[in-house]
Amino acid sequence: MMNILQTRLIHWKKQGLHLLFWLLSPMIVTWLVITAGNAIQDDTKIPVGVVLKEDTELAHDLYESIHTTPFIRAYALDEREALHKLEKHELDSVFIIVEGYEEDIRHGNRNELIKAYESDVSLAYTPVSEMVMSYVQQDVGRSKAAYAVKELADTLQYRFEFNWDDLIARSKQIEKEQDLLQTTLTFLGNGFVHIDEGKNLFQPWHIWALAAFLSTLLLFDWVIKENNPAILPRFAFTRMSMKTYFVQNMLIYITLLFAVDLLTVLVFYYVFYEPISFSFIISLLSYRLMISLGAFLLALIIRQTYVFYATAFILTFVSVIASGAIIPLDGLLAKYPWIHYFNPLNAFLQGDFFHIGLGILFVILLLWYGRKEEYDATS
Structure with missing residues (x-):
């Protein structure tokens, strides 16, 4: 594993700016979108x-x-x-x-x-x-309500010193501490949409999830570049198989990406006041594993980089629509709840630990890894 890491570091040294750009782009894109969204929101407020x-x-x-x-x-x-x-x-x-x-x-x-x-x-x-x-x-x-409390006390002959200001202050405190009102809009009979009054026009983690989806796909173009038919036969003369080489490199990328994700958690905590919890970190790790596995397997299937890039942008565009992170789909999802299972961002946006897509991708990876390798040593 150390030899693989040293080899990967040599590659990264030559592609430092490219790697740094795609590692930090989800964080930067999120900040730009939130800043622009808040500026638009502020400009459209009623004076x-x-x-x-x-x-x-x-x-x-x-x-x-x-x-x-x-x-x-x-x-x-x-x-x-x-x-x-x-x-x-x-x-x-x-x-x-x-x-x-x-x-x-x-x-x-x-x-x-x-x-x-x-x-x-x-x-x-x-x-x-x-x-x-x-x-x-x-x-x-x-x-x-304050006077009603006084009348009730008088009726029950309960001795207490009536103070209007104290009762009003207590009432405000109760309203602040407890969620006494939940606003819900109803469409088409049974579709419910919860209205959450946030500080930002867009939710930071929703934007990040979409940006991370695209950046992860584009980062895994290394699989296509190194999955070269002219290079693969050389693995027949080494101790390490081609599949082990690719899997170990994938794990290095996932570790690096998740380390940057943890940095993003801290940045969002201080910049956007997004809360941090252990359950959220697990959900984030699950999402990172899923999109990384998906990018890795997709890069194994596609052999041409320009086709891979075009596919990455198409899949991201579809995810933008299907996720509901930008365009609300609550009414459609209420009618067809099974759509959730085909949305790669759903589990993360909902704070769940597992998405069926992660399980499917893991099974595909195991099947690919267990398949016998064949090389033409004469090529």
Whole structure:
């Protein structure tokens, strides 16, 4: 094995830039796509002006809720400036949190808590205003719940010191600690799509999986270059068989690639705040083994590099469509769940440890390795 490693290092020394490029390309492509996607996402946010007429905790909480809404870009302005920007069509709409907002919430008053303005070219006023009112209703609901607790205590003659602020704070803490609401969209009766509010327009590991799929295929062109009919007969005069040579080199490549994958895990943890877990590492290893075995066996079948490259890009394009990582296929998958078995990225994207494709590829590798070798020593 050490001799194989030394030989491979000699090859890598001559092809250092090529090797480094394809090793790091999945990480770089992911960063570029996420950065571009977030820039597009930020540019398409709806500009909304928010005017705070009072300096209270509830008023600031409402502004923060509007500000953190994924599709809204909120600006805290004074009333005059906000309306001026609305007239100039720099804002889609303006919402004024009126004076006495917190006092009205405390007393359960739901009328005229917010003033809203729109222009004749406001495109998103209706959904934004409904979103803002949902936040107001949330505040009103918490206040009502606080008084309901007080009434229940009075009914049960339970002695406790009623503090509205403490009950509201406790309510917010419970909402933060527990997943009280899960949003689900329903299409065509039985298809369910879970909406996950992430920080990025695209999921980093989804993009990485597709980029790694292509880069791994292109890295394994060494199999075609070294599977040369003029070279193979020489293995008949060596201690090592051709198949052992190729398998050991494949294991070296897999080890190197997985080491870079672990580096990617750390980079994504610090750059994209992606969590790290032992189960995820196992899933990542399973995915790495599957695409590496697939690339190796494909390179054994195809003898011409340009055909191999074209096939690699075609398979990647098909994977982009079939994986649902870029284009959601939830409705189709709900109708035809068996499609999952033909998707090479599915197990990794779902966080599973094993995909049927890995088992099939491993069996094919064993059958190929166990097959008797024949060489023409005269060639």
